[in-house]
Amino acid sequence: MISLTIPDQRTIIDRRALAERIEALAADKGALKARPEIVAILKQALEDGRAEIARRLEEHPAQGHQCVHGQSFLIDQVIRLIHDHVIAHVYPVANRSAAERLTILAVGGYGRAEMAPHSDVDIAFITPTRRAPWCEQVIEAMLYFLWDLSLKVGHSSRTVDDTLRMARDDLTIRTALLESRFIWGDRALYEECGARFWNEVVKGSERQFLAEKLEERNARHKRMGDSRYVVEPNIKDGKGGLRDLQTLYWIGKYIHRVSTASELVDVGLLTRNEYRSFRRAEGYLLAVRSHMHMITGRAEDRLTFDLQRQVAERMNFKDRPGKSAVERFMQFYFLQAKRVGSLTGVFLAHIDDEFAHKRAKSGFFAGWKQKPRVLKGYRVFGGRIAAPSDDWFKKDPVRLIEIFQLAEEHSLEIHPETMRQANRDSVLIKDEVRDDPRANALFVELLSGRNDPELVLRWMNEAGVFGRFVPDFGRVNAQMQFDMYHHYTVDEHTIRAIGLLSQIEKGQLKADHPRSTRLIHKIASRRALYVAVLLHDIAKGRGGDHSVLGAEVAHELCPRFGLSEVETDLVAWLVLQHLLMSATAQKRDLTDPKTIEDFVTEVQSLERLRNLMLLTVVDIRAVGPGTWNSWKRQLIGELYDSAQERLRLGHVRHGRKERVSAKKRIVAENLGQQSDVVERVGEQFGDAYWIAEAEDVIAQNLVQYDAARSRGDQLSIACEYYEARGATLVSVIAADHPGLFYRIAGGIHLAGANIIDARIHTSRSGWALDNFLVQDPLGNPFREEGQIARLEKSIADALGNRIELVPKLAQRPLPRSRAGAFEVAPRVTFDNKASNRFTVVEVNARDRSALLNRLARALFESNLMVNSAHITNYGERAADTFYVTDLTGEKVTARARLEEIERRLLEAASDQRQAELEPAQ
Incomplete structure (x- = not known):
């Protein structure tokens, strides 16, 4: 009772x-x-x-x-x-x-x-x-x-x-x-x-009940994200949650008629230690759920970001160097969820064994026994590998690594009893095992396995062997990052990235990553790349730059893993610079020669470039569903191609003049019978325009510009789905005047769209031609007629002063309102070395409604000319980059001037007022 x-x-x-x-x-x-x-x-x-x-x-x-x-x-x-x-x-x-x-x-x-x-x-x-x-x-x-x-x-x-x-x-x-x-x-x-x-x-219905319960569980997991490491978990129904523990009890009770969970020990489904883990995990999850109910005053089971802070505080978690209280609380939560997963696997495998044993006793093959084969001393039977004795790992702890490597190499499952032994004996992994050359060679073989390293590394992690053998990995085990960008814990993200790399190597993701699928077979050391993927986030949560600290870890671990000096240097560089390619592609103007020059100066070799490309792709994709998209594929592909050409030839293949001539020739070919607009209208735009825009965009711009000027239109707006970039191209032609950019941005925001890239051009006759790439809040392009019409009308209304932009924008809520659960201090940085012609301004701030419009307005009020804008979102955090000059076309260098611009941008990034007066035009 x-x-x-x-x-x-x-x-x-x-x-x-x-x-x-x-x-x-x-x-x-x-x-x-x-x-x-x-x-x-x-x-x-x-x-x-x-x-x-x-x-x-x-x-x-x-x-x-x-x-x-x-x-x-x-x-x-x-x-x-x-x-x-x-x-x-x-x-x-x-x-x-x-x-x-x-x-x-x-x-x-x-x-x-x-x-x-x-x-x-x-x-x-x-x-x-x-x-x-x-x-x-x-x-x-x-x-x-x-x-x-x-x-x-x-x-x-x-x-x-x-x-x-x-x-x-x-x-x-x-x-x-x-x-x-x-x-x-x-x-x-x-x-x-x-x-x-x-x-x-x-x-008589035990087998049916088991099948139905497992089917019910799998459907529930799929509905909840199919991972126990999602950063806003459902405590009750999510994978690794209370319902999984309850399912074990239901199955055990139904089959063995136990009346309490403790009796699962008596019938052999759990060991006494496992039952203690069962109770600890259950008690912790029940406590978290109770706190959530008390905080919200309702039956709340989703541990959202805003609740995580409050529950962490109620459960007395404190900040520590490198880790906030909420991150420590969630790490402990994920450790419990991981334990639930481990218990579930062992428990269900036992049940499966029980039923298999009953079938063998009563079926057609009653009395007949298949003889297990022996693989390096292990027993292999029914697709499972098992330790031959209870003291197998005690006799040679290196076997704790070997069994997982053999399972990966031969596509075998590990017997539940052997998983129990591995978990129990993982404490035998001490320095002498970690320093053993055979153990390290086996581990690297597993890490870079040809079959399914992701699955087996996950088993190794569940058994506690992974973190014991690589203590640095153990430190990020179940560690979350308290933000909306990362969907998984650090260890889960890393293991998923390794799995994605394996799938690319096997050609399974060729449709999504054709370039990477080709490149992976050209690298000099595949094992170095797999080790780099393992180590790229290894130093998170240590209270410093995880890239710098991770490179130090790489220099220590790679020789231990048996990598050569050349491989070690490559891995350390990849870990140090694993964010370089994504940051350059998303935050910098790839048409600016200085961007490519700076990137190539850091990369230095084609071998590094290939490896960095592959690491960047799997790192972004492993962040979570929807993080990788066609826009990022396009940007990273462009950067790779430009850098490859520069590295391969030692210089840019064509000079500025030759590049412009080549583009004009291609555009003329694409336009066919309308090719005369290249000479007639193209001369209105300088070389910077021809270098900055793609040939297909230029062709559309020139036809639109020619038609607008022929009709005498004061405003021309064209919106078209741009499949190659997974976005909608919005081209606006209007008489150039101060504030045009921020007004267009406001109109686009009011239509419910997000700007992901913007390029601003002015013709020799004083007409602005601005190209924007936009998506909806979920990262999809606008392609329906109604959406396109709404976009065009909203921009026209904004430019025609038919609406008051700021009050309207203030009323529009941020689609992802969960961003309010985070504190992101606005930050402004200036870089006068990133471009030969422009001052590069980067603003980091919490994402919110019409942020770009506010920043663009602040730049306008600072008397700056915006040449291009590059918009990046990391969950709740926005990173907006602008290439600007002053009104004379020069870089901004005076300290007082930069401080004044910074003040205006910080005010715009942190301004919470819902309305303000629109300035007279």
């Missing part, structure tokens, strides 16, 4: 004292007249009980079992009080018939005595026969009492026969009955129902 686990029960609720008060009221005033006062008494008892439970949780914030058992105990006592009052005073019967019997069961989480503060009260009323008037009256009266107490009640009322019939047909009802618990009423009826359930429903 749960009451045995609850200390000092009467401080939560004193049922005897309350029963006496209710009895006295009913005797004095009668049940009907006393009802309001009885409800008031019970309401106060509930409030007091909940307050006491909350106080206990605050005092012992990690004791989840105590909290949920206390909640269940409180509701039990209230239901018992109501039941006794109803049958004694509301519907008393002197001599009840055989049909006038009633038992009340707790089901669901309440049945398990795992009731979070705002969980539903799930109860089942069981009667012997249908339509017994007294039973119906009692049930109705009890429900009205519960509703008057503002309890959210999930209830059913059935006969024993109906209950069993429905349990046979419905998995949900069968599961509810499986974990039902007697609350009050006729115990004999409860026991009759239980006995018949086991004999008439469970018997």
Whole structure:
């Protein structure tokens, strides 16, 4: 009984004292007249009980079992009080018939005595026969009492026969009955129902129940993201959450008829240590869920970013160097989720073995045994590799690495008992094993395996061997980064990146990454690249630049792994510069020769370039779903091609004049019969325009410009889906004037679009030609007619002063409002070395509605000319880069001037006002 686990029960609720008060009221005033006062008494008892439970949780914030058992105990006592009052005073019967019997069961989480503060009260009323008037009256009266107490009640009322019939047909009802618990009423009826359930429903259906439960679990995981390392996990239904632990208990109970989770040890499904882990993980998750319910005042199961801070504080986590309190809290959460995953794997494999053993005894092949083969001393049977004895790893701890390498090389699973042994014996991995050349050679073979290194490294991580053998990896185990950009913990991100690299090498991602699929077979050392992917984030959470610290780790680890001096230098450089290519591609103007020159100066060789390209691709893609897109593919591909040409030839193949001539020739060919516009209109634009834009964009621009000027249009807007870049190209032609850029940006924002790239040009006759690439808030292009029309109208309205931009923009909420859970201090940097012609201004700030419009306006008010803008988002953080000059076309170098620009940009980036006056034009 749960009451045995609850200390000092009467401080939560004193049922005897309350029963006496209710009895006295009913005797004095009668049940009907006393009802309001009885409800008031019970309401106060509930409030007091909940307050006491909350106080206990605050005092012992990690004791989840105590909290949920206390909640269940409180509701039990209230239901018992109501039941006794109803049958004694509301519907008393002197001599009840055989049909006038009633038992009340707790089901669901309440049945398990795992009731979070705002969980539903799930109860089942069981009667012997249908339509017994007294039973119906009692049930109705009890429900009205519960509703008057503002309890959210999930209830059913059935006969024993109906209950069993429905349990046979419905998995949900069968599961509810499986974990039902007697609350009050006729115990004999409860026991009759239980006995018949086991004999008439469970018997013979064990295999079916297992299959259905696993199918249900897999569907739930898929719905929740199919990873236990998502950064906003669902505590209840997510992978590695409470429901996974409950599923183990349901399966064990159904097959072995255990009454408590501890009995899973007695039937051999869990060891005693594993059961202790089961209880620790369950208690922690229950505590977290209870805190979430108390903070939100509702049944909340998703551990969102804003809740993570509050729960971490309530559970007394503190900041440490390199790790915030919330990151430490979430790391501990993910360690528990990881343990749940490990328990689940071993448990289900045991169940599978049990059923396989039963089949072998009773099927056609009864009595026939397949002889296991031997692989380097290991037993291999049924696609699984197993240690031949319990002391196998103790005799030679290097085998703890060897078994995983063999599993990867031969595409084998590891037997659950052997996984248990590996987990238990992982403590044997000490310095002598880490320094063993054979162990390191085996590890690198596994890391760069040809079959499925991702899967086997994940097993190795689950068993605790990975973190023991590579302690630096153990430090980032289950470590999250508190932001909206990274979807997974550092270890999960790293293992996924290794898996993606393996898939690229095998040609499985050729459609998405054709260039990378070719490049990976041209690199000099594939093992160096795999090691670089392993180490690229190894130093996160250490309180410094993880790239610099990671390069130091690489210099220490690579020789240990058996890599040569050349390979070690390559890995260390890749780790140091693993963000260089993505930052350059997304934040810099790739048409500016200085951008390519600076990038090539750092890269220095084609070998480094190929490796960096591959590392960049898998790093971005492993961040999470949707992070890699056609726009990033295009940018990184352009940077690679430009850098490759520069490195291969030692110079840019063509000079500025030759490049412009070549582009004009290609554009003329593309335009066919309209090719005359190249000479007629193209001369309106300088070389900078021809170098900056792609040939297909130039062709469209020239035709649009020619038509607009021929008609005498003062404004021309063209919007077209640009498939090559996964965005919509917006080209605006208008008389150039100050503030044009920020007004166009505001119009685009009002249409619900995000600008990802912008290029600003002015013709020799004073007309602006601005090209924008835009996407919707989910990273998709605008392509529907209605979307295009809305975009064009919004820009026209903004430029025609038909709307007040700032108030309208302030009313438009940021689509990803979760960004409000983060503090991002605005930062402005100036770089006068990144370009020969422009000052490069980078603004980092928390993403919010119309940020680009505000920044562009600040630049306008600072009397700056914007040549191009490059927009990058990292979850809640925006990084916007502008190539600017002053009004004379010169770089901005004066310190006072830069300080004034910085002040304006910081104000724009942090301004929270919802409206401000639009300046007169």
